[in-house]
Amino acid sequence: MIIPWQDIDPDTLTNLIEHFVLREGTDYGESELTMAQKVQHVRQQLAGGEAVIVFSELHESVDIKLRRELGA
Template structure:
């Protein structure tokens, strides 16, 4: 289920984004970016509709995924 990110409290959204960008294996390319840059980038992608927050009933978790991956599944 897609979660409307605009309806989340700012602190909750920040925590979700930070948790996402701090996961091992998240790749940002060859250039190093600060945590704030990564958070800002994900927030921009949410605002642009490139990515969405997805609730997994099975795993009881929230993930950030490309919109195209959700639409095509």
């Protein structure tokens, strides 16, 4: 289930994005970015519709996915 990012409390959204960018394997290319830059990048992807927040009822978890990965 896709959750509109606008419906999430701003502090919760920031925590969710920070958790996402801290995960091992999150790659931002050759250049090193600060945490703030990574968070801003994900926020821009959410605002632009490139990324979405997904809630899995089966796993009772929340994740951020690229829309193209979902086929949506």
